[in-house]
Amino acid sequence: MDKKRTALTCVLIVALFLLPLVVTGPYQLHVLIMMGIAVILSSSLRLIFNLGQLSLGHGGMMTFGAYTTALLVTKLGVSTWLALGAGAAAGALLALLVGYPFVRLKGIYFSLVTVFLAEVIRLIAEQWQSLTGGTMGISNIPGPDTIAIHGLFSIAFASKVSFYYLTLILVLFTLIALYALERSRIGLTWFSVRESDFLAESIGVDTASSKVLGFCIGSFFAGLAGGLYCQYNSIITPSAFGFAYAMYVLIYMIVGGSQKFSGPIIGAIILSLLPEVARPLKEYQPYIFGGVVILVMFFLPRGLVTLPRRLMTLLGGR
Amino acid sequence: MLEIRGLTKYFGGLSAVSRLDFAVREGEAVGLIGPNGAGKTTTFNLITGFLRATNGTVLFEGKNLVGQTPHTIATMGIVRTFQATSIFPGFTVLQNLVAACYLKPRIGFWEAALHTVSSRRKEKDVLDQAHRILEFVGMGQMKDLPAPSLPHGHKRILGIAIALAAHPKLLLLDEPLSGMNAGEVVVAMELIKKIWSAGTTILLIEHNMKAAMGFCQRIVVLNFGQKIAEGSPKEVRDNRDVIQAYLGVGDHAA
Amino acid sequence: MTGSALVAQIVLNGLMSASIYILVAIGLTLVLSMTGIVQLAHGEIYMLGAYGTYYFCTVLGLHYLLALLISVLIVGLAGIPLEKIFFRPFRGQDFMPSVIIAVAIMIMLQTTAIVSFGSSIKVVTTPFRGVVTVAGAAVSWERLLVIAISAVFVGGLFLLLHRTKMGLAMLALSQDIRGAALQGISADRVSSTAMFIGCALAGVAGGLMGAIFNLSPTMGSFALMKGIAVIILGGMGSLTGVVIGGLVLGLIDGIVPPLLNPQMGSLIGFICIILILVFRPQGIMGRPG
Numbered sequence: 001m002d003k004k005r006t007a008l009t010c011v012l013i014v015a016l017f018l019l020p021l022v023v024t025g026p027y028q029l030h031v032l033i034m035m036g037i038a039v040i041l042s043s044s045l046r047l048i049f050n051l052g053q054l055s056l057g058h059g060g061m062m063t064f065g066a067y068t069t070a071l072l073v074t075k076l077g078v079s080t081w082l083a084l085g086a087g088a089a090a091g092a093l094l095a096l097l098v099g100y101p102f103v104r105l106k107g108i109y110f111s112l113v114t115v116f117l118a119e120v121i122r123l124i125a126e127q128w129q130s131l132t133g134g135t136m137g138i139s140n141i142p143g144p145d146t147i148a149i150h151g152l153f154s155i156a157f158a159s160k161v162s163f164y165y166l167t168l169i170l171v172l173f174t175l176i177a178l179y180a181l182e183r184s185r186i187g188l189t190w191f192s193v194r195e196s197d198f199l200a201e202s203i204g205v206d207t208a209s210s211k212v213l214g215f216c217i218g219s220f221f222a223g224l225a226g227g228l229y230c231q232y233n234s235i236i237t238p239s240a241f242g243f244a245y246a247m248y249v250l251i252y253m254i255v256g257g258s259q260k261f262s263g264p265i266i267g268a269i270i271l272s273l274l275p276e277v278a279r280p281l282k283e284y285q286p287y288i289f290g291g292v293v294i295l296v297m298f299f300l301p302r303g304l305v306t307l308p309r310r311l312m313t314l315l316g317g318r
Numbered sequence: 319m320l321e322i323r324g325l326t327k328y329f330g331g332l333s334a335v336s337r338l339d340f341a342v343r344e345g346e347a348v349g350l351i352g353p354n355g356a357g358k359t360t361t362f363n364l365i366t367g368f369l370r371a372t373n374g375t376v377l378f379e380g381k382n383l384v385g386q387t388p389h390t391i392a393t394m395g396i397v398r399t400f401q402a403t404s405i406f407p408g409f410t411v412l413q414n415l416v417a418a419c420y421l422k423p424r425i426g427f428w429e430a431a432l433h434t435v436s437s438r439r440k441e442k443d444v445l446d447q448a449h450r451i452l453e454f455v456g457m458g459q460m461k462d463l464p465a466p467s468l469p470h471g472h473k474r475i476l477g478i479a480i481a482l483a484a485h486p487k488l489l490l491l492d493e494p495l496s497g498m499n500a501g502e503v504v505v506a507m508e509l510i511k512k513i514w515s516a517g518t519t520i521l522l523i524e525h526n527m528k529a530a531m532g533f534c535q536r537i538v539v540l541n542f543g544q545k546i547a548e549g550s551p552k553e554v555r556d557n558r559d560v561i562q563a564y565l566g567v568g569d570h571a572a
Numbered sequence: 573m574t575g576s577a578l579v580a581q582i583v584l585n586g587l588m589s590a591s592i593y594i595l596v597a598i599g600l601t602l603v604l605s606m607t608g609i610v611q612l613a614h615g616e617i618y619m620l621g622a623y624g625t626y627y628f629c630t631v632l633g634l635h636y637l638l639a640l641l642i643s644v645l646i647v648g649l650a651g652i653p654l655e656k657i658f659f660r661p662f663r664g665q666d667f668m669p670s671v672i673i674a675v676a677i678m679i680m681l682q683t684t685a686i687v688s689f690g691s692s693i694k695v696v697t698t699p700f701r702g703v704v705t706v707a708g709a710a711v712s713w714e715r716l717l718v719i720a721i722s723a724v725f726v727g728g729l730f731l732l733l734h735r736t737k738m739g740l741a742m743l744a745l746s747q748d749i750r751g752a753a754l755q756g757i758s759a760d761r762v763s764s765t766a767m768f769i770g771c772a773l774a775g776v777a778g779g780l781m782g783a784i785f786n787l788s789p790t791m792g793s794f795a796l797m798k799g800i801a802v803i804i805l806g807g808m809g810s811l812t813g814v815v816i817g818g819l820v821l822g823l824i825d826g827i828v829p830p831l832l833n834p835q836m837g838s839l840i841g842f843i844c845i846i847l848i849l850v851f852r853p854q855g856i857m858g859r860p861g
Contacts, residue, residue: 101850102850104850105849105850105853108610109849109853112800112804112849113846113849113850115797115800116797116801116842116845116846116849117846119797119838119842120839120842120843120846123835123836123838123839123842124839126835127833127835127836127839185420188417188420188421189421191408191417192406192417192421195406195407195408195409196404196405196406196407198368198388198400198404199400199404199405199406199480200421201368201387201388201389201392202366202368202388202389202392202397202398202399202400202404202481202484203392203397203418203421203480203481203483203484204389204392204393204397204421204484205389205421206387206389206390207389208387242793243793243797244790244793247612247675247678250671250672250675251672251675251676254668254669254671254672255672258668283683283686283687284683284687286679286680286682286683287680287683289676289679290676290677290679290680290683291676291680293672293673293675293676294658294673294676294677297669297670297672297673297676298661298669301666301668301669
């Protein structure tokens, strides 16, 4: 990233840290927190998508991570921080388990198998009542443990504001990690594999492992988002992040623009805010959402990130 | 170096290649010819692991390749090019080569992520290597052009350059001259000769008879998945069965 | 219940489920292969067929079969402008925008149902009372009706595809778009017809299901999942495969619920689908690659 962009990003990050001074309403903070979760999901989906595999089961990984975290905390009394990490790891592990057979599938078949995997996860969560509480899910999940350094300070997570900061830190962690990966040698490998996987394979790249790695890392962050959510919401149910939610995440990514790193972020932010802006319309609100999405797809099929360039060609072309 | 014994591949009930035997000695330039649909590309796919043989063995420096993944075979030293032009379309010419060179050497993941000095030196080495290969194939001038914008002939050469980045001991070229005009053919054959003289063993599939016969020391002829002749270019040219195969092909060409 | 009665019950329930799945899946595969659209809103069309039947039958008081027919026609006709406006512009291009648009339509159709009918559970009351005993098993008239009407529609479709000019054109188009165009068959006409038929079939399935089970605005995703599962099982692009796949999936849904519960039936079915995708992605009737 050039100096100008880096400076701008730093300013943005500082602004985000200062935001709670201005935005104080609990509902507004809730929207921001859910937006942060959406950013984590859409950005990590993009990682997998950039390998040439469109995962439509991202919600399933999130559910799996959420349940792992919830179960570890409620049934085994594990520290919430450890459980959060475990939720993320669970997502990665599941991806590793199914990864090799799954990535062999091309195009729509991969998407379909991930959809059904997510459905299977949901159904297992519903059916295994003794473990997961069935359709009612797990409730009374405690928030994150207090971080305390004796004598110095202690951070408790009792209020929405603290959750906001926790979410913000996790979002930044996710984005920095994803960005670094993209710019690294692994990112180059992923790009080559996406451009032409058999060519990469013919010069010695283990394309299968490369794709599985991407799938695992993407699922890691989905699991992380799940672990965060269940501690924030204190309840997790099997259908919280099913097919419908996976579709929303997909919309965020594509409407934002999957070609650029910032695409899913912009998509998640704008499309999370849209329903709030359209709130006065009450139950008619989804029409606005759907309408906007369709308009963007007609005029900016590559996503909102292409808007500046389109405007410039429009203005410059005349 | 490469020994193929009894190589067979069935698709359903049809045999694409059956009981193929031939060998390639180190340093040789061998041509693989035959009418369309004879199974030449299938043979390449079988050797390099893109297809799994139904029967038979492929020995490379004593090791059996059957059942191995293509990337493992590539790291052993066999690299192939593809019948359809294969380049990385989103990159420039130089970037294509950098990617190809980068994908092989050992820059550790964490090193690259943290941009340590040693990884930066390796990055410079990779860049140098990419430039060197581009100069070797004669595309140094075009390094910043987007790969998809190249004329067809140059795209094929880029494909060969990418294969070279993997340091092949044995280079399998699948119809490198297809779609090229006379001028491009000359340039390409010069390059292939250059690669061979530098010590790389070559196995070449080609329809351009003049080029193949003019360059290869030995020719293997396939028809309907079986070897029908093998020998020096002159022997093959005069061989009855070979002539029959090409004349009698007509509407069998697939 | 005697052994044979249990078997009869399983078979009949299985056939009923299979009928619904086959209707949905045929509609989906028609739309997919003729218009090239991944019609993710297909489940919502099914749902609207159910709500339409509910409206005409329970709210307006028309006879169930009449309500079903009207609802099917409306839903089928509604699909035509849908395809023309939202999907046709993307035909042949990058598929991602059309997928997103399908999802957006899915959301908006669900909203339409919620706005028009509310999100509480609805029930369609049919004039068919009582049960019939088949081979010792008691089965409601409605369930038999589902099987019968489905058979009529599926049979009618097969006739349409193999006997009429339009039908043959549609078969030709699914094989080779350019070839069909050369013969002077308008791809647009075929798209519209396929969309009409596909939506109509989904609507029938929904209307039939509405008589058996409760309605909810989110019932569409169930149908979509099953439809996709059937297509995968049977092999994409093969109508015979769809029928076979539907029968298999229906049978699983016939066998499992008496032993466990309906969700387990779905669970087992979906696990089978995952295994099929991993080991034999072309399904039962499809060809590899």
